[in-house]
Structure formats: structure tokens, C-alpha cells
Amino acid sequence: MTTDLPARMLRLLSLLQTRREWSGTELAERLGVTTRTIRRDIDRLRDLGYPVDGTTGHTGGYRLASGTAMPPLILDDDEATAVAVALRTAAGNLTGMEETALRALAKLEQVLPRRLRAQVTALQQATATIEWARRVPRVDPTLLTALAAACRDHETVTFDYLTSSGAQASRRVEPHHLVASGGLWYLLAHDTDKDDWRVYRIDRIAHPAPTRRHFAPRSVPNGDPAAYVAEKIATAPARHRAIATVHAPADTIRRRTWALAGRIQPIDANTCTVDCSSNSLPGIAQTLAALDTDYTLDADQEVTAYLRKTTERTTRALDR
Structure with a gap:
């Protein structure tokens, strides 16, 4: 039974943040109190500025609604660590989010318990990001x-x-x-x-x-x-068509390439087809190189011309 009022209020607020709606009976069972106590605690949260909506009657319930300001979130250890790491690493493909994410991270780290702050810091210090030359489009x-x-x-x-x-x-x-x-x-x-x-x-x-x-x-x-x-x-239709019949099991090729699983189809236990079609000729060449085994190719003329030119360039480099 949660008898300490501040602890019970924090626990109640945490429960309201995890689900869209709770019944008074469910909250009372979780906190080990009566539904009357729940009603009083809900009123206390409202007095503190938390927008808790409620409905009356036998099936009445409570939910935390949107208000004029976002109330403080209550996170457990795993949730706080996940949010901190995500703020540090997950904003790379969103335009203009770096500064915003770092501001939010600074606020979170300021209130993290010392044990969690040490874990998050260690994980961040041990993590590095590779910037690839060909970057994906960023999203607003x-x-x-x-x-x-x-x-x-x-x-x-x-x-x-x-x-x-x-x-x-x-x-x-x-x-x-x-x-x-x-x-x-x-x-x-x-x-x-x-x-x-x-x-x-x-x-x-x-x-x-x-x-x-x-x-x-x-x-x-x-x-x-x-x-x-x-x-x-x-x-999806691609500008350049290229289908390879590969002399290797489909599972082996799935492990070797970045091709979507749906583009790799088994023919028998030791042969499969790989749809390498793409809008990028270099991308087709890279996928074929990743096969790392013998294959036959059914491709558009511009694909075969590009591959011959690439092969000739590589041969000249080796001859030198």
C-alpha cells in the first residue's frame, strides 16, 4: 500500500502518463488505496496544474489531457536512459534538430540520478557516428x-x-x-x-x-x-533493370547484401535470383559486387554498358 502522499502522487502521475485512460478502480488497485482517495489525489493534481480529465458514473475514468504546458514526465531508469541516448543519436536525419535535441538532452541530464548519468555518459563516450559521403535526404x-x-x-x-x-x-x-x-x-x-x-x-x-x-x-x-x-x-519501378541469377543459397546472399529480403527469391537450395534494379547505376554495381560469387545477369543495355566500362577501368588500374 502506498501511504506516503508525495510518493503516491508521483506514482499516480506516472500511471496516468503510461495509458490513455484509467478507471478509478484500476488506479486504486495499483496504488493500494480506495477510489475515494484516488478522487482526492486527482483533485490535488488538478490544483497543481495537471490537466486531468474525468468522467462520472459507474464506468468513469481519468486521463491526462493536453494543457497549456507540458507537465513533467516521470521516467523509470530504462526509459530515461533510452531517451537520453535517442536524443544524442537519433536526430541525424531530421533537418535542424541537432540544437533542439541537445537542449532537451541537457535538461534531462541535469535531473538524471548520478548512477544513470554515469551510464548515459559512458555509452555516449563509447559511441561514434560515421558520416557517409552519400547521405540520405533529411526530413523536416x-x-x-x-x-x-x-x-x-x-x-x-x-x-x-x-x-x-x-x-x-x-x-x-x-x-x-x-x-x-x-x-x-x-x-x-x-x-x-x-x-x-x-x-x-x-x-x-x-x-x-x-x-x-x-x-x-x-x-x-x-x-x-x-x-x-x-x-x-x-x-517499385526502377530506371535501370538488372536481375542476377546467383549460384548461392538465398540465405547466404541475404547476409551478404543490403538488398531488401523481398528482392531475393530462392530457385532451389543452391540458387536464387536477386533483383538489383535501381535508379543508380553505381548502386547496381555495388550490389552485384557484394554477391561475391558467380552469377548470370539479365539487365538493360545501359546497365551492361556501365558494368563493362567499370570493368575496363578496373583492368587498366590493375595493369598499371
Whole structure:
């Protein structure tokens, strides 16, 4: 039973932050007090400025609502460590987030217990980030926030979209999920004009606008948003076609390449096909080199011409 009032209030606040809504009975059981005590403690939180909404009646409940300012969060040890590390390392692909993330990190580290501060500091000091020459497009966090809110509120949005061919197009969609993959962000949405599911690169989206029209959420075709987006990425049309028949088991090739699993299909126990098609000729060459075994290639003329030129360049370098 939680008898110490300050400790019980902190525990109550922590519970309210972990779920959208709690019944008074559930909170009373968790804290080992009566529902009457819960009602008094809720009133105390409200007096302190926490916006706790409640409904009356037999099925009444409580939830922490949004207010004019964000109330202090209560995190356990693992949550605090995860947030601190994420603030340090996860903002690299979001435009303009470095300074904001570091300010938030400074506030968090200031109140971390000494034991946790030492753990976070050790992890950060032992972690380094490699900057690759070819960087993925960065995403505006304001854009991510707007799309995430539309997904949460089931609100139709419109936006301008830059297609893979470089054309500008207007879209009107019902947004369902945000999916991150390989440093890129994707929006999974149902296109109202085409009446079909579509996957959009978020770095190609501009000027999103809410319509204040809400929709009933749909079920993703295969029930798994990430798997569906991965399948669509793997089967998306590419500028350059290249299909390799590889003399190695599919599982072996999956371990050797960065190719999506859906692009590697087994033929038998010792042979598979790898769809290396891409908008980048160097990218195709890199995937083929990573196969590290014999293969035959069915590819467009520009792909074979590029590979011959690369082979000739390598041969001249070796001859020298």
C-alpha cells in the first residue's frame, strides 16, 4: 500500500502518463488505496496544474489531457536512459534538430540520478557516428509531426508530391502509418482519388494541409504496415533493370547484401535470383559486387554498358 502522499502522487502521475485512460478502480488497485482517495489525489493534481480529465458514473475514468504546458514526465531508469541516448543519436536525419535535441538532452541530464548519468555518459563516450559521403535526404521534423498528427486523428490531408520521375503532383490521402527504413521515412496512406494504397517518400512531400475531414481507419492489406511498405519498395519501378541469377543459397546472399529480403527469391537450395534494379547505376554495381560469387545477369543495355566500362577501368588500374 502506498501511504506516503508525495510518493503516491508521483506514482499516480506516472500511471496516468503510461495509458490513455484509467478507471478509478484500476488506479486504486495499483496504488493500494480506495477510489475515494484516488478522487482526492486527482483533485490535488488538478490544483497543481495537471490537466486531468474525468468522467462520472459507474464506468468513469481519468486521463491526462493536453494543457497549456507540458507537465513533467516521470521516467523509470530504462526509459530515461533510452531517451537520453535517442536524443544524442537519433536526430541525424531530421533537418535542424541537432540544437533542439541537445537542449532537451541537457535538461534531462541535469535531473538524471548520478548512477544513470554515469551510464548515459559512458555509452555516449563509447559511441561514434560515421558520416557517409552519400547521405540520405533529411526530413523536416515539422512535416513529420504534422503527418503523425493526421495519422493519429484519422484526418485526410492534401500535399504536393515530387514523383520519382521529377514531376510535381497534388495528392489527397488518408494517412495511416509512418515507416522508417534505411534512413528514409515513408508515409503509408490510402489515396482517395486512386482509391488504393500508396507509399510516399516523406522527403518528397511539401505543403501538407489538413482538411478537417475525418475517416474511418482501414486495415492494411497484409496487416503489417512495415512489411507492406518494404514489399512496395522492393517492387517499385526502377530506371535501370538488372536481375542476377546467383549460384548461392538465398540465405547466404541475404547476409551478404543490403538488398531488401523481398528482392531475393530462392530457385532451389543452391540458387536464387536477386533483383538489383535501381535508379543508380553505381548502386547496381555495388550490389552485384557484394554477391561475391558467380552469377548470370539479365539487365538493360545501359546497365551492361556501365558494368563493362567499370570493368575496363578496373583492368587498366590493375595493369598499371
